[in-house]
Amino acid sequence: MTHLFRSPLLAVCAASFCMLAAARLPAPSPEAAAKAAEAAAKTAWAGKVDNYKLCLAQDRVAAHYRKTSPAAKPAAATSAAACTDPGPFAYTPPEAKPLEASGAHSPPGTASSPPSTSTPAAAASAPKS
Secondary structure, eight states, rough: HHHHHHHHHHHHHHHHHHHHHOOOOOOOHHHHHHHHHHHHHHHHHHHHHHHHHHHHHHHHHHHHHHOOOOOOOOOOOOOGGGOOOOOOOOOOOOOOOOOOTTTOSOSSSSOSOOOOOOSSSHHSSOOOO
C-alpha cells in the first residue's frame, strides 16, 4: 500500500527541488559587487605571481642543467623569456558616477506647457500666426 504513495511523493519532491533550483537570486548590493570585483582582481594578481614564480623556477632549472651538462647549448637570448614581477597587490576601485552623470535624471529641455493639457503636443508646439 505504501508503494502507491511513493512514486507521486517522489515526483512532488523532485518538482519542488527543481523549482527551488530555478529561483533567481536578487541582484547584489553595490558593496557586494565592489567586494566581488576586488576579489577577482586579487585572484588575477595571485595568478600573475604564480606565473612569475614558475618562470623563476624554470630559469633556475635551465641554468643548473646548462652548468652540469657538458653538451648543453647556451641559452638563446630572447626578450620574451624574461620573467616580469607583478609587484605588490594594488586595487583601485572604479569611481562611482554621480546620479546626474548616470542618465537617471529628467530629459533636457524645459516644458512648454503643463503636462495635463488636453491640447495635443503637435498643436501646442505649432507656431501661432
